[in-house]
Amino acid sequence: MSEKIRVKDIGKNPDQNLTTVDPAKLIPLPPPYDKIEDQPEWKKLSEGALESMVCNLDGFVALSLPKPENKKEEKKYVDQFVEGLKKLLSKENNWTFLQPLMLSLEYCVGCQTCSDACHIYEAGGENEIYRPTYRSEAFRRLVNRYAKPGGKFTAALNGADVDLNWTTITRLAELAYRCNLCRRCAQVCPIGVDNGLITHEIRKLFSQELGRYRPPARCRFFHRDERYRGKGQHRIHR
Amino acid sequence: MSASVVILLLYFLLAIMVVTFTVRTIRIAKYPVHLRWELSPVPHEKGRGAYGGSYLEEFEWWKKPREKSLVNELIYMFKEIVFLKALWEHNRKMWYFSFPFHFGLYILFVMAVVVVLGGISGLLNLPQPGLGLLRTGAPLLAGTGYILGGIGALGLFVGRLFSQRLKPVTTPASFINLALLLTFFISGVYAVAVVSDFPHEMAVVVQNLITVNLSGEIAAPLAIHLIVAGVFLAYLPFTQMMHFVAKYFTYHEVRWDDEPLEVGGKMEAEIQELLQQTVTWAAPHLGADGKKNWVDIATASPSEEIE
Secondary structure (H helix, E strand, O other): OOOOOOHHHHHOOOOOOOOOOOHHHOOOOOOOOOOHHHOOOOOOOOHHHHHHEOOOOOOOOOOOOEOOOOHHHHHHHHHHHHHHHHHHOOHHHHHHHHHHHHHHHHOOOOOOHHHHHOHHHHHOOOOHHHOHHHHHHHHHHHHHHHOOOOHHHHHHHHOOOOOOOHHHHHHHHHHOOOOOOOOHHHHHOOOOOOHHHHHHHHHHHHHHOOOOOOOOHHHOOOOOOHHHOOOOOOOOOO | OEHHHHHHHHHHHHHHHHHHHHHHHHHHHOOOOOOOOOOOOOOOEOOOHHHOOOHHHOOOHHHOOOOEOHHHHHHHHHHHHHHOHHHHHHOHHHHHHHHHHHHHHHHHHHHHHHHHHHHHHHHOOOOOOOHHHHHHHHHHHHHHHHHHHHHHHHHHHHHHHHOOOOHHHOOHHHHHHHHHHHHHHHHHHHHHHHOOOHHHHHHHHHHHHHHOOOOOEOOHHHHHHHHHHHHHHHHHHHOHHHHHHHHHHHHHHHHOOOOOOOOOOHHHHHHHHHHOOEOOOOOHHHOOOOOOEHHHHHHOOHHHHHO
């Protein structure tokens, strides 16, 4: 796929990675890791894993999301996502961050000031999809079209080009884990938009509506809950 | 051009602006209280704002009076509003166009206030000190505002058209916004250049608007400019250009709102009410069955949910 990745590409070509990570383009590491050829090779996903779960963002997987068996199953997942979008924008289910979320979704002017402050984007080879605005913009376009009254009528103005399908949704979920919520982006934003918060809210949607989440690293060593085995979910047993 | 057409059209467009502007502002203001997710610096933190500190550093801070600096906050706001400090520091390339664009708009706002006040004082037969100065100064002020704004808007438009950095997040609405603004600035420059006694003509329009006087004629270049300005003002509250209002909330109610919860206070009462709402998130680990509220879910033992 071309390096000039557009926001709408997030929903296209489900069988290809949206991008690839080239170690030569990453920020150089200090010795003894300064020579790429001396670095240990990245672990690749097994054939079995690739067959059972979605891996089409950048070749890495943070959430093991399933591949739908058929169109009906894909529709079920998509409907769950849309339902989650609406809950995210509701006072009943998300009063805790509703005002900052709505301000961040509605008033970003797309100046890209946040990109230069993002260490993931800077160190990650300035890959378009790692910009703080990439996931936010894809999410914003989905919210504008599918979760707001009259969204379908104003969609042409707001960018109606992001397809609502399992490819978009799973890539968005993965992208929410290409950010460590440091919020340097929010700190430098002239408007006060918080792309870190948008990422946080995308994770919340997946966790609280679709039951898909990635526990903090320290919890991953705990026993895996049998009920969630194979769904990429872990449970902390106390 | 007949004044009646222009005046009636302006009433209609200004009514749309006032209603949508008010509705949208109230909607932002009425969102429920939210949790604080700390982000530094908070300039009103007296003695600590400069290094990103907060009152939370203080031992048993709740027993001590809060020390705030309104002056620090006002200085920060002045630099940000007038000079776009954040953009200057973090996105210099865009500042070169964004600053003249915004500064041009500020000049025009000042000019509009002066013209409206001049119109009102003329109606009330009040003495108008400095009228002569205004007559010569207003076209200069307006011309500067239109030219600065136009240069900025053109630069931002071209940037969005060609910059690989800006293109991905640019929507058709962004181009429409800038094109409309560009039309406004160009029509303004033209009106200032060709309409003789521009400030007087503007004051007459203001007086006609106030007194609902539909008689007379308005010079065509000025009439066109006023209609473009009206269309822009009516369109503005529907767009992200309302960010000048949103920015008040993103700074004062989100970034800088570090008021702690006071037991028995207004915030606690509001939160207690919000916690009574029923949660309907569907993921099984939450255990939201459509009956449980926030308190029920937050206080449930995770081990109980598993069983």
